[in-house]
Amino acid sequence: MAHSLPHSHAATFFSPLLTRKSHKPRRACLAITANAPLPGRKLRAAVIGGGPAGSSAAEALAAGGVETFLFERSPSTAKPCGGAIPLCMLEEFSIPLHLIDRHVTRMKIISPSNLTVDFGAKTLKPDEYIPMLRREVLDSFLRSRAQSRGAHLLHALVTAVDLPSSSSPTAPYIVHHTIDNSKRTLAVDVIVGADGAHSRVAKSIKAGGYTCAIAFQERIKLPDDKMEYYKDLAEMYVGNDVSPDFYAWVFPKCDHVAVGTGTVRAKQDIKFYQRGIRERVRQKIKGGRVMKVEAHPIPEHPRGVRVSGRVALVGDAAGYVTKCSGEGIYFAAKSGRICGEAIVKASEGGDTMISESDLKREYLRKWDDEYLMTYRFLDLLQRVFYGSNVGREALVELCGDEYVQRMTFDSYLYKKLAEGSRFQDVKMVMKTIGSFMRCNIVGREMEAFKFKV
Numbered sequence: 001m002a003h004s005l006p007h008s009h010a011a012t013f014f015s016p017l018l019t020r021k022s023h024k025p026r027r028a029c030l031a032i033t034a035n036a037p038l039p040g041r042k043l044r045a046a047v048i049g050g051g052p053a054g055s056s057a058a059e060a061l062a063a064g065g066v067e068t069f070l071f072e073r074s075p076s077t078a079k080p081c082g083g084a085i086p087l088c089m090l091e092e093f094s095i096p097l098h099l100i101d102r103h104v105t106r107m108k109i110i111s112p113s114n115l116t117v118d119f120g121a122k123t124l125k126p127d128e129y130i131p132m133l134r135r136e137v138l139d140s141f142l143r144s145r146a147q148s149r150g151a152h153l154l155h156a157l158v159t160a161v162d163l164p165s166s167s168s169p170t171a172p173y174i175v176h177h178t179i180d181n182s183k184r185t186l187a188v189d190v191i192v193g194a195d196g197a198h199s200r201v202a203k204s205i206k207a208g209g210y211t212c213a214i215a216f217q218e219r220i221k222l223p224d225d226k227m228e229y230y231k232d233l234a235e236m237y238v239g240n241d242v243s244p245d246f247y248a249w250v251f252p253k254c255d256h257v258a259v260g261t262g263t264v265r266a267k268q269d270i271k272f273y274q275r276g277i278r279e280r281v282r283q284k285i286k287g288g289r290v291m292k293v294e295a296h297p298i299p300e301h302p303r304g305v306r307v308s309g310r311v312a313l314v315g316d317a318a319g320y321v322t323k324c325s326g327e328g329i330y331f332a333a334k335s336g337r338i339c340g341e342a343i344v345k346a347s348e349g350g351d352t353m354i355s356e357s358d359l360k361r362e363y364l365r366k367w368d369d370e371y372l373m374t375y376r377f378l379d380l381l382q383r384v385f386y387g388s389n390v391g392r393e394a395l396v397e398l399c400g401d402e403y404v405q406r407m408t409f410d411s412y413l414y415k416k417l418a419e420g421s422r423f424q425d426v427k428m429v430m431k432t433i434g435s436f437m438r439c440n441i442v443g444r445e446m447e448a449f450k451f452k453v
């Protein structure tokens with residue numbers, strides 16, 4: 001990203017072009033060898049972290065017959081997050097509708113020169129919306145469901161992971177943890193690291209670091225009339241005053257709004273940019289009371305190592321947040337589920353040991369085939385459209401195009417192939433070039449104007 005943040009949709013408008021499946025040659029097959037049976041017991045898996053990634057992994061593992069331990073250090077706290085998820089996630093992950101706080105049906109995108117584009121008002125179909133949830137509500141629901149499928153939920157802080165002490169393919173991993181300040185250990189066969197951006201599991205397997213953005217947001221309780229304005233509206237602001245390399249946002253939450261921004265390039269100046277977004281929305285949040293201030297890193301790209309031995313990383317621990325939009329909830333849940341199912345499949349329902357090549361074949365390959373190109377393409381878009389005020393003006397101008405909006409919603413809301421038209425795609429590319437040229441001129445005029453005054 002450079003810059004990932006709460007999830008927004010406008011910037012992902014080219015992603016449908018990406019998600020059209022390419023017929024790439026298959027890589028050489030990883031050898032499938034018979035794994036050792038586990039006489040008298042089931043495969044034991046520790047899932048570290050009870051966010052969307054960990055809970056989804058634990059649910060799939062427990063439902064598939066693996067003895068599953070889900071570790072969560074603080075089940076009652078809320079992850080700093082915008083809480084926007086794609087519509088398809090409701091059905092795919094059977095999320096009850098009553099968990100949704102807000103149905104966002106309108107987005108406004110505001111350029112550096114204050115050009116405002118309404119995104120969604122005309123393009124969304126009557127039954128389409130962006131669900132907004134509180135993370136404490138979503139995460140607790142997903143954890144409880146994993147538990148109801150048979151996972152053992154431990155309110156425990158994992159302090160260290162010991163790798164197997166011998167080269168035996170069945171030697172256990174030892175999970176050190178504390179419960180109520182008392183130190184404990186647990187021996188397991190497999191570990192799923194779902195412990196977010198500061199992943200201890202990643203460190204224990206020397207998975208390497210990744211660049212992170214910092215996201216900062218204030219939860220602001222607004223007077224009723226001001227909250228009414230945001231009841232189904234999310235706003236996204238771009239410009240050098242609010243972020244040098246990403247966007248700033250106002251997202252409606254259950255009874256307040258989240259106002260925030262993010263950056264990779266200038267983390268030390270994050271408060272300056274937060275003042276910038278507050279200034280832009282000054283009138284709209286007037287009379288508001290700050291309830292909470294929060295900041296959290298967002299990974300910029302997948303880690304170099306995501307599987308090592310019988311340990312797999314998922315969600316933010318693996319680095320699965322998309323550029324441009326900063327969307328990570330769906331990808332966390334999806335990667336957790338794919339990884340859990342991979343372990344179930346390789347262990348034949350928990351009856352045999354698994355190996356590194358099983359995880360690489362059944363989890364990593366499947367994930368990369370599905371999403372790697374999308375990550376790379378969104379990275380490119382982010383660099384083109386968020387890097388300068390010219391790019392940002394062009395982005396906002398393009399977001400006014402109905403075709404761009406429809407394709408963006410199709411790919412974001414449903415995470416599936418958006419059936420575009422080649423003719424319209426070509427038109428879109430031409431329009432992009434036109435927008436850049438026009439915005440270059442506007443940019444120069446704005447600079448000249450600033451110089452004169």
Ligand SMILES: Cc1cc2nc3c(=O)[nH]c(=O)nc-3n(C[C@H](O)[C@H](O)[C@H](O)COP(=O)(O)OP(=O)(O)OC[C@H]3O[C@@H](n4cnc5c(N)ncnc54)[C@H](O)[C@@H]3O)c2cc1C
Nearest residue numbers: 006007049051052053073082083084158196315316328329
């Ligand atoms: C400000 C902000 C806004 C965002 N907005 C959006 C948005 O609107 N939509 C979107 O899709 N994405 C958004 N994201 C990204 C999204 O929040 C993440 O991608 C997502 O939470 C990743 O889920 P996860 O399960 O991988 O990790 P996390 O949600 O970080 O969960 C990790 C869990 O592991 C637990 N844990 C960590 N270490 C340990 C340990 N040692 N022992 C036990 N437990 C441990 C933590 O307590 C936590 O519950 C946003 C991010 C930020 C920072």
